[in-house]
Amino acid sequence: MIERLSDIGERELLNRIQKFMPSGQINDDTAEINPKNQKLLLNNDLLVEDIHFNEITASPQDIGWKAVTSNFSDLASSGVDKIIGITVGLVVPPNTKWTWVKGVYEGMKEALDRYGGDLLGGDCSNGAQKILSITAIGTLGKLRLHQSNALPGDYIIASGPHGLSRLGLALLKSDPILEKVKLKSSMKEQAILIHQRPKPPLEALETIRSCKPQDISWRAAATDSSDGLLEAIKNLCKQSKCQAHIDAESIPRGNFWPKGKPWDDWCINGGEDFELVISLPPSWAKAVLKSLPNSYLIGYMKEGKENIVWRNIEKLNINTSSHFKHF
């Protein structure tokens, strides 16, 4: 018999969820943290079924993993040192299977075990569709990154290639567009893995911190490319009041990434790559490019109107307006 939440009731559901958080809010009114005189970073993200995830392309464990790691990606973009934990607000229709809820918590727990932090607390409620609301908390390290910290003269770097997550989605949905191309099977596997089990760019952040030249200050701008590379660069421009100059030939296509349509578009607008997009002084940028094997120099910040100025745009098969539109 399939056990649904309407069969087990709210109290029993909370008891079961509590097993994923030995101490914490579920069996008390609040969770407690003890940050020892450190500044904290906080991030809240919503994941809504059929907008941010669906059950065709992701298992419950994948959804839990991705909910946590996408939040950690935001913490990384601001310069997190150590992750403290998360609170989870879970909305689920009464006909949801218990195994689905369990799977989501298992996936979250896997991500916490891998990257650190505890399940601090949360709430669970009946609702019309599945929704996860995660608030992640971590301590701030020695490099405080802001979207607004870019300056004219900076290099713009991506911590890794872009488009693979979007390719993974297309593969999982058996998108007919893929019938026209032949892809290496290792690339397909990597794309699906990146889509279902993205890694937050915590190691990239560590490398960036470790290779700063001593003679310059701790000033760098960053955001992550969760809403697409183009969106990330636009946000850096807007918040820093800078103009980004990008050569179309420098966009971070991975190895063996095809050219043309839809590949260029997936690279810059695909989203969910969870790489860092950083704007930093040339000497530091050069050190990062050397130390971070998968990183790409994609352009430069200059003075000017807060937008992107393209070179060789005719070589790109893209729509340069953002695809980030959920309403």
Next chain:
Amino acid sequence: MIERLSDIGERELLNRIQKFMPSGQINDDTAEINPKNQKLLLNNDLLVEDIHFNEITASPQDIGWKAVTSNFSDLASSGVDKIIGITVGLVVPPNTKWTWVKGVYEGMKEALDRYGGDLLGGDCSNGAQKILSITAIGTLGKLRLHQSNALPGDYIIASGPHGLSRLGLALLKSDPILEKVKLKSSMKEQAILIHQRPKPPLEALETIRSCKPQDISWRAAATDSSDGLLEAIKNLCKQSKCQAHIDAESIPRGNFWPKGKPWDDWCINGGEDFELVISLPPSWAKAVLKSLPNSYLIGYMKEGKENIVWRNIEKLNINTSSHFKHF
């Protein structure tokens, strides 16, 4: 023309929401807090339309106010000192009016202005129904309250009368049950106010802290009565492994509160009264009863099975099982 979210788009929506949080996550990836070597309390609560609120009985401003103050009530139940702020995950269908969203943020801002704390960040997404997911953070004061801190021998105290919020709901819904009784108009006004604009029990907590006899330690159990007085007492029993002995005549009916059906039930199962239910040593309890004018002694903790033992139960017109059931 009525402006709906589908007309203004996600980017403009976030721009408008950002005006409620001059610095914070909306225009960066995270918010930052600086707790100065203090322990922190965290709470996450979900409010789902048609389960926790509806537009018939509450304005958008009321919903925002209540979302914040119900979280602050949880922080108070654990012994908060100073409120730091909240993050807000807001899910809204695209046909929602902008004025609704604006009203909710106005209500939240009102509560923050009244009780302290900042709007630290959050997220906003399209979804099938309106949902608010709030995570509230505050520093811990000198009295750490836990649901599990009760001991046999304790007195059980409620920081105020119960049932008024439930009466307020009945009045707002023009419940026919009210046709049989004549209520003072001042009581009706108070009930509606308590239902729409509940106050978190922060002052009660301050009084409890201030009147502890010097010769006993800082040990007390507490929770709030957001899910009903009976549910609160049951949780204290369960988490503390104690038995509560309650005289039916001692339940905290307010002045002029009618007896019988449904009044007894509304008093103990109505919910959303947001009072503290505290279990503490007799000498401290007596001091609280003296210092907190609206407080009630409702019973005693003893050794025994983790439940409630009633005296004079025949004088109550109630269902003693909990009404807390959302699935």
